[in-house]
Amino acid sequence: MTLPAKSLLSPARRSWLIAALALVGFGLAHAQKPQTSLPRAALSIGMYRIDAQVATTSEQHATGLMFRTDMPQQEGMLFVFERPTQQCFWMKNTLIPLAVAFVADDGTIVNLDEMKAQTLNAHCSEKPVRYVLEMNTGWFSKKGLKAGNKLQGQPFDSAQP
Numbered sequence: 001m002t003l004p005a006k007s008l009l010s011p012a013r014r015s016w017l018i019a020a021l022a023l024v025g026f027g028l029a030h031a032q033k034p035q036t037s038l039p040r041a042a043l044s045i046g047m048y049r050i051d052a053q054v055a056t057t058s059e060q061h062a063t064g065l066m067f068r069t070d071m072p073q074q075e076g077m078l079f080v081f082e083r084p085t086q087q088c089f090w091m092k093n094t095l096i097p098l099a100v101a102f103v104a105d106d107g108t109i110v111n112l113d114e115m116k117a118q119t120l121n122a123h124c125s126e127k128p129v130r131y132v133l134e135m136n137t138g139w140f141s142k143k144g145l146k147a148g149n150k151l152q153g154q155p156f157d158s159a160q161p
Contacts, residue, residue, distance in 0.1 A: 032093075034067040035060065041078060043133075043153035048143055050151075052078040052133065065134055066093040076135040080155065084128035091119045097137035102129045107156030109147050112140050131155070 038053040038060060051074055055061050065077050081087065089100055097117045102110045102125035113123040114137055125132070133151070140146070150156070 032067050034065070035063050038077075041154050043078070043151050043156075045145060045149055045151050046143075048145075049074060050076050050133075050135070050153075052076045054078050054080060056080045064089075064094065065096070065098065067095065069095055071096060071136055073136055073139070076133055076139075079132040079134070081130050081132075084130045086125050086128055087132050088122045088124040089115065089132065089134075090122055091115050091117055094118060098134045099137050099139050099141070101133040101135070101140060101151075102126070103131035103133055103151060103156075104129055105131070105156075107131075107151040109140075109145070109149050109151070111147050112145075114138070114141075 035053065035055070038055060041052045041054050043050040043052050051072075053075070055064060055077055061079055061081075064079070065071065079087075084105065087102060091098070094115075095117055098115045100113050100115055100123055102112075104110055110129055111126045115121070115123050
């Protein structure tokens with residue numbers, strides 16, 4: 001951005017403009033910070049444990065795992081939606097590749113997919129689901145997990161008979 005010549009701006013206006021631009025820059029930098037303080041849920045699938053951040057609001061869903069440069073192998077993010085619908089995810093501003101599990105109310109994995117970092121390809125559930133779990137790329141396949149396996153822990157335990 002180019003500023004007008006000094007003769008066009010008084011010192012007070014120039015100071016105000018510089019302060020305003022600094023605040024905009026701060027806001028943009030702040031908006032690009034990863035979410036790391038969401039509530040957490042302890043999940044498991046077979047003998048594997050997952051420490052999942054839980055995203056429940058539209059703002060949390062929209063940010064997801066964007067701007068993260070790494071994530072410990074046992075961590076992930078569980079997206080919780082109000083009702084089952086077809087869920088589609090993309091990787092805009094997501095710096096790490098992720099594996100995604102689309103999960104039914106009882107914890108059953110409906111389908112899995114692998115997502116490349118910083119792409120806009122849609123990765124969608126094969127049927128309506130309310131839960132989506134993102135983990136590091138390859139996490140499910142390295143553990144031999146597939147559609148039909150069941151997650152346990154809140155909120156899935158409450159759906160069990």
